[in-house]
Amino acid sequence: MDFIEVAIQAPEDFTDILTAELSEVGYDTFLDTDKGFNAYITEDIFNENELKEVVEKYAGMAPISYETSKIVKQNWNEEWEKNFEPLIIGNDVSVRASFHPKPENVTYDIVINPKMTFGTGHHETTTLMIENQLTVDHSGKRVLDMGTGTGILAIMACKLGAKEVVGVEIEDWSVENARENAEANDCPAITVHFGDVKVVENDEPYDIVLANINRNVLLADMQAYTKLLKAGGPLVLSGFYTEDLPVLQDEAKNCGLIFESHRTKNNWVSAIFRKP
Structure with missing residues (x-):
């Protein structure tokens, strides 16, 4: 499937709210640029009227503009290679692409080749999740990662010693990408399922549940996450x-x-x- 790239020019103060608004209407990959950011959505669900509504909502507050173009799936590597820089989180975790050299003096090294999938560690939510994971004992634990994206949080769980990690993702290409990244990081303990919380609702409870999704999904599925969590376990x-x-x-x-x-x-x- 092909994708629509929306190159948005906007002040830095508005990038967070714009990405949040766009994520609510189907955009699931964002890359920072010198002039703002690029947002990506599959061609089949792209709706320019929805895009215009989001932009016009804030255009009166700041100079915001956009341009759209079509990107075929096969060309995605070229797009993210131009924008994806290595990242260090909490002085302990490196996040890099396979073409970046491995950094020295880090405890955990994560290789992510994101394709059309959200989760390179550059977005604040992913960084914050990893920082919280570093405070949670994963050793020998079963972990559920809802909305796994690239699999970055599942991989982090594996590197922190989890014995079994299950990722769940609603986008088929994300499932494929998460599996590839798990293999690239030598994490055979990771299994990735296509679907939503229903595909794991009958699983035995997990020691840890991770969910980096969005406000509405978190609220709708909180009860399901709670049921899937063992007593004493953290929901991050x-x-x-x-x-x-x-x-x-x-x-x-x-x-x-x-x-x-x-x-x-x-x-x-x-x-x-x-x-409790």
């Missing part, structure tokens, strides 16, 4: 803004979860809840 969430944290806390409380901590970066949040 991201994909929402600081102003959304109270409503996530309320829903978590309704599900019997206890709020433990949260991290923020550029108004994005990753929070840890625990099942």
Whole structure:
């Protein structure tokens, strides 16, 4: 399937809110540029009227413009190679593409070849999730990673010692990409399923549940995540803004979860809840 690239020119202060708005209408990959960012969506669900509505919502506050172009799936590597830079998270974790040299003096080295899939570690939510993972004991644990994308969080779980990691993803190319990245990182403990939370609803409870998706999905599926979590286990969430944290806390409380901590970066949040 081919993709539509939307090259958006916008001030840095508006990139976060624009990416959040676009993610709500189907855009699932974003790359920063010198003038703003590029957003990607499959051609079959691209709707220019929806795009215009998002841009016009903020155009009165700042100079925002966009251009669209078509990208065939086979050319995706060329696109992200032009924009994907190595990343160090928390002084412990390196995230790089296979064509980057392995850095020295890091504890965990993650190789990600993202294709058309979200999750290179550059977005605040992914960084925050990894920072929270570093505080959670994964050794010998079973881990569920909802909305696995490139598989980066599943790979992090594996490198932290998880004995079994299950990723779930609604996009078929993301499933393929996550499996490829798991293999590239020598993580045979990772299994990736195509679908939503229903494909794992009958699984035995997991020691840890990770979900970096978006506010609406997190709220809709919180009860399912809670059911899939062992007593005493952490639920680590991201994909929402600081102003959304109270409503996530309320829903978590309704599900019997206890709020433990949260991290923020550029108004994005990753929070840890625990099942008593």
